[in-house]
Amino acid sequence: MRVLLINPPNCGRSIPEEEFGITSIKQIFRGEPFSLEVLAGGLANHDVRILDLKCEKESMLWPVLAGFKPDIVGFTAVTCEANKVLAFAREIKSQMDCRIVVGGNHASCDPQYFNQPEIDFIIVGIGKQSFGQLAGKLEKNETDIDIPGVARRKAGSNLQFTSRNYSRADLMEDNPPRYDLVETYRSHYVLEKLNMRMGFVITAHGCTHHCSFCAIPPTTGGKYLLHNSESVLRDIKLLGDIPFIRMVDANTFGNPRAAQELCDRIKAAGIRKKYIADVRADTIVNHYDLLKEWQGAGLAGVVVGFEEVEDSRLSAYDKQYKSDVVTRSLEMLHKLGLMIVGDFIVSPDYTEDDFARLEKFIARHKIHVPMLSILTPLPGTPLYASAKNNLLIHDLDYYTFTNAVLPTRLPQRQFYETYASIMNKFHSR
Ligand code: B12
Ligand code: SF4
Structure with a gap:
């Protein structure tokens, strides 16, 4: 066909x-x-x-x-x-x-x-x-x-x-991704800030957690499905001379033993590439040595969904850790010298004080690339089930994480101006 x-x-x-x-x-x-x-x-x-x-x-x-x-x-x-x-x-x-x-x-x-x-x-x-x-x-x-x-x-x-x-049968691990089918587009797939060619590899599907706003668990019925290290190694090699690998797992290193095995195999194979991975803050705190090992294998940066700096909101998001884990993970990442992409969720009920607190936190902890998304109840998530009666906007064209589809506490103009000014400040640096 x-x-x-x-x-x-x-x-x-x-x-x-x-x-x-x-x-x-x-x-x-x-x-x-x-x-x-x-x-x-x-x-x-x-x-x-x-x-x-x-x-x-x-x-x-x-x-x-x-x-x-x-x-x-x-x-x-x-x-x-x-x-x-x-x-x-x-x-x-x-x-x-x-x-x-x-x-x-x-x-x-x-x-x-x-x-x-x-x-x-x-x-x-x-x-x-x-x-x-x-x-x-x-x-x-x-x-x-x-x-x-x-x-x-x-x-x-x-x-x-x-x-x-x-x-795991769903993963069909013997059949690698067809990287060859996008060969003509390769020059578009670059890490813009560093102007470096970038390829994608996945080591696990789904997640070990079930945060209330997140659309990942439904993709695997809530399971965390790991690829074997051999197939991951094969895929890294298939990307040839592409120097930068984004591991697109939602939660890389979610199984620390398997992550260590993959790290050992990358080192043993003598592969020299840079990696960026999405890692939970508590994984960093609990498995500092694993990150250090991975740094030796080429890990250059991490994307961390910190989401919040306040305990009550972290708990409402069902993140399963408190704000002290956020700060401790940041200290450890700085100690390692890894590049930090930090994801935060701006709640529509943010006040000027909340925005100011977040801005100060990001500056104080020197988060290299802060990403601020507006809390968006995605259909199919627990958050959607609890918030759907309050939705102001149902048109999915606006579900980009940069629009408030729930009512804002601040007047809308003020909300967006404050949001934009923080983003501009950090991204113009
Ligand atoms: C890489 C990535 C991107 C890339 C590339 C995406 C692309 N298609 O070009 C880029 C950077 C462009 C991107 C952009 C955006 N992304 Co994005 N992205 C990801 C990321 C990190 C990995 C996706 C991936 O490759 N997964 C691995 C593959 C193998 O798994 P999969 O995508 O689930 O695919 C499997 C199944 O879903 C299914 N499947 C998928 N497609 C199809 C199609 C058919 C025909 C069939 C049969 C099956 C099928 O089978 C696949 C293989 O098993 C995910 C988070 C994550 N870790 O999953 C977010 C994610 C998908 N992105 C997300 C979002 C919101 C965005 C953006 C709106 C930007 C933003 N604010 O984050 C934009 C959307 C673009 C736009 N404006 O229109 C959300 C989506 C939530 C939602 N439901 O809306 C996610 C889940 C992250 C999150 N924060 O929650 N993204
Ligand atoms: S936000 Fe991250 S940790 Fe939480 S369920 Fe989604 S992928 Fe897992």
Whole structure:
């Protein structure tokens, strides 16, 4: 089968820009559409292409469809991309005969959203194995599509969904990601500040924790699924001379024993690359020596979801640690000399004092790259269940983490101006 996998363009709308003319709140990140490369790895018997509309002009979609004539078009989408993907799917369905499949973070958390006539199948959760099985059945024109993890629309009724029990079999570790399918886009995937080429590798899916705002646990049914170290090593090598590796796990080093084993194997193989990993603050505090070992293997920086500096809010987010862990982890990271990307959540109920406290904290602890996201209840998360009746904005185009979709305590203009001024201060340094 011909399968076209599409990474949607950068999506999202901005209240600060539309309402108050504040144009500086832009979080443009870059990186390869790794989920699609992973999926392509599970489609070995098919002719697969990847179209990255974050690199190409949107208008390229049509000539590519006309030239390739796919039997299956697969879209990935986070929440703020969901509407755009539905619009593309509608247009494609009106112009050609093909099956449209959607997967990714939003489909996993809120599959019902894609219960639309233009979508044929929705893959819920990590999708390498289930998508491969689906493509196999479609190729044989089978009509009985009863595959765990695959939801489908039935005319006039709700989604029909075969539930699943996630396991390591879903990872299909013998099939590596198809890095080759994005070769033409490689020059776009750079770590901008350092102008360094960057590649993605994953060592584990899902997370060991269940923070209330987080959209990761639904992708694996709450499980933490580890790759074996051999397959990770293989993927690092497949990236050839790319010098910088972003480990895109939501929680790298979540299994310290496995993390140590991988570190030992990277050292033994003599691989010389730089790594950046997402690590929990309590992992840093409890496993300082592990980080030190990893630094010896090339770890250059960490992304840490500190989220908050106040105990009551940390506890409301179900982070499972207190603010002293945040400060201790920062001391340890500075002692090691690692680059620190610190994620913080700005709650819509922030006062000027809260903003000032956060700003002071970031400056005092010399966090190199602070990232400030506005608390956003994503459908499918525990936070959404508790906050949905208070939502001011339901249009998912605004679910970019840079808009307050819940009411702000400060007047909106003041909220956004304060938020923007802190971001600008840190990012202009
Ligand atoms: C790398 C990354 C990016 C990259 C690359 C993404 C890309 N597609 O180009 C960049 C930097 C561009 C990016 C951008 C953004 N990101 Co981002 N990103 C990630 C990150 C760190 C890793 C994603 C990844 O590669 N995972 C590994 C792959 C293998 O797993 P996966 O994506 O879950 O894919 C599996 C399944 O979901 C499924 N699947 C996925 N797609 C499809 C498609 C089909 C057809 C099928 C069948 C199955 C399927 O199968 C895959 C393989 O098993 C995640 C956090 C995380 N650790 O997961 C955040 C994450 C996905 N990003 C997030 C967000 C919010 C954003 C941004 C809005 C920016 C921001 N403020 O953070 C923008 C969105 C872009 C835009 N404005 O439109 C959120 C999404 C939450 C949500 N539901 O909205 C996440 C979860 C992080 C978080 N803080 O919560 N991101
Ligand atoms: S925020 Fe981080 S630690 Fe919490 S559930 Fe999500 S990935 Fe895991």
